[in-house]
Amino acid sequence: MDPVKPGTYTGRVLAEAVKSAGAEGSILNHSERRIGMVEIATCIDRCAESDLFSLVCADNSQASAEIARAKPNMIAIEPPDLIGTGISVSKTRPELITSSLHAVTDVNTGVRVLCGAGITTPEDVSKALELGTKGVLVASSIVKSKDPRTILFAMANAMTSR
Numbered sequence: 001m002d003p004v005k006p007g008t009y010t011g012r013v014l015a016e017a018v019k020s021a022g023a024e025g026s027i028l029n030h031s032e033r034r035i036g037m038v039e040i041a042t043c044i045d046r047c048a049e050s051d052l053f054s055l056v057c058a059d060n061s062q063a064s065a066e067i068a069r070a071k072p073n074m075i076a077i078e079p080p081d082l083i084g085t086g087i088s089v090s091k092t093r094p095e096l097i098t099s100s101l102h103a104v105t106d107v108n109t110g111v112r113v114l115c116g117a118g119i120t121t122p123e124d125v126s127k128a129l130e131l132g133t134k135g136v137l138v139a140s141s142i143v144k145s146k147d148p149r150t151i152l153f154a155m156a157n158a159m160t161s162r
Contacts, residue, residue: 090115
């Protein structure tokens with residue numbers, strides 16, 4: 001999604017287009033498409049104006065705190081070097097999760113913090129929740145799975161069994 005309002009922006013993706021396509025929100029600042037803080041803040045505002053949830057990825061606690069000031073709905077702590085590796089940030093860098101949680105709540109207690117990067121098992125989900133996150137951000141572990149439905153339900157069960 002781009003930080004623009006309807007007008008002369010050929011080739012840009014409007015929040016209204018995202019909404020009309022049936023989406024409920026937008027992921028911003030993923031490692032595959034990093035954007036600056038001004039653009040992040042504008043996109044968060046555009047999401048709010050269009051009744052879309054905003055989820056912003058952050059790679060460290062300092063970025064998490066800065067993003068929290070812009071009042072997104074959610075922040076996903078997701079160090080790029082672990083994305084798609086199967087090496088869970090919740091297990092290998094739990095201190096990154098806890099320091100980011102503290103940084104976010106010091107700035108804005110209304111932001112839900114998720115854990116991403118390398119989440120591949122229900123145990124990874126449980127560990128992320130144990131550390132204080134409200135959920136996980138997953139993609140490759142589901143998409144690359146031979147049985148996406150089974151792994152997705154196992155992760156969801158880890159969420160609800162707490």
